[in-house]
Amino acid sequence: MVYRRTAAASERDARTRTTILVAxxxxxxxxxxxxxxxxxxxARAGVAVGTxxxxxxxxxxxxxxxxxxxxxxxxxxxxxxxxxxxPPADRLVAAVELFATRALASGRLAYSMIAEPTTxxxxxxxxxxxxxxxKLFASIVADGVATGAFERQDPATSGTALVGAVSEVxxxxxxxxxxxxxxxxxxxxxxxxxxxxxxxxxxxxxxxVAR
Amino acid sequence: MVYRRTAAASERDARTRTTILVAxxxxxxxxxxxxxxxxxxxARAGVAVGTxxxxxxxxxxxxxxxxxxxxxxxxxxxxxxxxxxxPPADRLVAAVELFATRALASGRLAYSMIAEPTTxxxxxxxxxxxxxxxKLFASIVADGVATGAFERQDPATSGTALVGAVSEVxxxxxxxxxxxxxxxxxxxxxxxxxxxxxxxxxxxxxxxVAR
DNA sequence: GCAAGGAGTGAACTGTGGTTCACTTCTTGA
DNA sequence: TCAAGAAGTGAACCACAGTTCACTCCTTGC
Numbered sequence: 001m002v003y004r005r006t007a008a009a010s011e012r013d014a015r016t017r018t019t020i021l022v023a024x025x026x027x028x029x030x031x032x033x034x035x036x037x038x039x040x041x042x043a044r045a046g047v048a049v050g051t052x053x054x055x056x057x058x059x060x061x062x063x064x065x066x067x068x069x070x071x072x073x074x075x076x077x078x079x080x081x082x083x084x085x086x087p088p089a090d091r092l093v094a095a096v097e098l099f100a101t102r103a104l105a106s107g108r109l110a111y112s113m114i115a116e117p118t119t120x121x122x123x124x125x126x127x128x129x130x131x132x133x134x135k136l137f138a139s140i141v142a143d144g145v146a147t148g149a150f151e152r153q154d155p156a157t158s159g160t161a162l163v164g165a166v167s168e169v170x171x172x173x174x175x176x177x178x179x180x181x182x183x184x185x186x187x188x189x190x191x192x193x194x195x196x197x198x199x200x201x202x203x204x205x206x207x208x209v210a211r
Numbered sequence: 212m213v214y215r216r217t218a219a220a221s222e223r224d225a226r227t228r229t230t231i232l233v234a235x236x237x238x239x240x241x242x243x244x245x246x247x248x249x250x251x252x253x254a255r256a257g258v259a260v261g262t263x264x265x266x267x268x269x270x271x272x273x274x275x276x277x278x279x280x281x282x283x284x285x286x287x288x289x290x291x292x293x294x295x296x297x298p299p300a301d302r303l304v305a306a307v308e309l310f311a312t313r314a315l316a317s318g319r320l321a322y323s324m325i326a327e328p329t330t331x332x333x334x335x336x337x338x339x340x341x342x343x344x345x346k347l348f349a350s351i352v353a354d355g356v357a358t359g360a361f362e363r364q365d366p367a368t369s370g371t372a373l374v375g376a377v378s379e380v381x382x383x384x385x386x387x388x389x390x391x392x393x394x395x396x397x398x399x400x401x402x403x404x405x406x407x408x409x410x411x412x413x414x415x416x417x418x419x420v421a422r
Numbered sequence: 423g424c425a426a427g428g429a430g431t432g433a434a435c436t437g438t439g440g441t442t443c444a445c446t447t448c449t450t451g452a
Numbered sequence: 453t454c455a456a457g458a459a460g461t462g463a464a465c466c467a468c469a470g471t472t473c474a475c476t477c478c479t480t481g482c
Binding site for chain 2: 115120127130131134151153154157158160161162163164165166167168169171172187190191193194197198199200
Binding site: 012013016047048049050051054 | 459460461462463
């Protein structure tokens with residue numbers, strides 16, 4: 001056997017793969033999922049079209065991985081907040097703010113992850129991720145209900161509804177022009193208050209403290 | 212002049228147009244916007260592909276008209292509820308329930324209107340329609356705030372958030388299997404309570420009365 | 423009946439974008 | 453240095469719609 005795959009070789013290999021993945025994410029950030037044609041991604045990565053296919057079996061897989069990777073990172077952050085210490089109301093506000101801040105800062109990427117038209121595969125994945133996010137919110141709600149901090153309610157429905165509410169409020173702005181800093185914090189303020197009311201935070205004082 | 216366009220002629224013409232439009236809506240209902248290829252619509256309408264293009268300049272226009280028509284009808288109904296008499300809390304519940312009931316009853320059509328991946332044109336239109344719906348909800352909220360029935364808040368944000376919340380809760384089920392009657396009413400119950408809390412209905416009693 | 427002109431037809435055209443694959447280039451280990 | 457095999461290349465291929473247009477069919481009014 002004259003050729004054996006060395007550590008150096010597979011590292012180079014992995015690097016190329018990563019290059020393509022990063023390029024894909026960049027293209028999505030700029031041109032959306034629709035704009036992420038293989039040719040465009042390859043050009044951005046500085047490789048040939050065929051090379052992309054050496055590392056990913058199909059465009060669908062590539063796009064799916066971009067979506068999954070991006071969302072997983074966001075989900076992990078939100079999850080950390082959810083699992084952190086502190087009263088549920090604070091955690092809820094922190095989660096909403098984190099999600100919102102990230103979304104507003106990411107430009108088109110967030111829109112692509114949340115709402116952009118795309119293929120069936122990515123769509124399914126997106127539904128899963130939204131459900132995941134809803135579950136995270138639901139767990140805060142469940143905690144709040146258990147401790148009596150929130151009114152009694154169905155955590156699953158509330159979690160899902162919160163995800164929808166936050167997304168919708170953020171997509172609106174995203175689809176239009178970017179907001180100024182002031183507008184941003186104002187929208188955020190309104191949004192968190194909406195969320196606090198929605199879960200029925202018991203003590204009105206928390207509304208003030210939470211910020 | 213040997214040929215003049217008669218009333219009968221243009222009526223036939225209009226009828227063909229309507230036939231195509233109805234066929235398009237049916238196809239969307241069954242196969243979604245993605246499945247509404249010109250060939251499929253033409254086949255359903257019982258006309259040739261070229262005939263579709265005699266009545267609509269492009270697929271985009273056809274799809275856009277389907278979306279607009281469908282949404283306009285729904286919007287009108289919600290608008291009627293919004294402008295009806297009665298306390299804001301009741302109107303809000305009625306609006307949510309109407310929207311939800313329609314969405315749940317329409318099968319894939321609602322999903323297509325609210326969330327399905329599609330072309331840029333329909334997407335823009337959809338954003339407009341969602342904004343319209345948000346405005347309707349916002350006006351109820353504004354009324355509620357003005358009369359003191361709801362807590363103080365930014366009606367625009369709350370309206371948008373409500374649309375998002377309702378959509379998300381409904382799309383989840385829609386994307387999965389259809390719900391049984393019991394599940395439906397349970398989800399609806401949770402959803403309306405969420406909405407009531409979210410706008411900060413002052414009297415908890417209203418929560419009971421509203422149903 | 424028949425000429426004029428609009429409606430209807432569907433095969434062919436076109437543009438786009440994913441995918442393939444014969445070929446070239448590079449790396450490895452003897 | 454060189455043969456083997458992996459990585460990289462990109463022109464060509466293909467599939468899938470949307471769109472066009474030369475042609476046929478039908479209605480109208482003389």
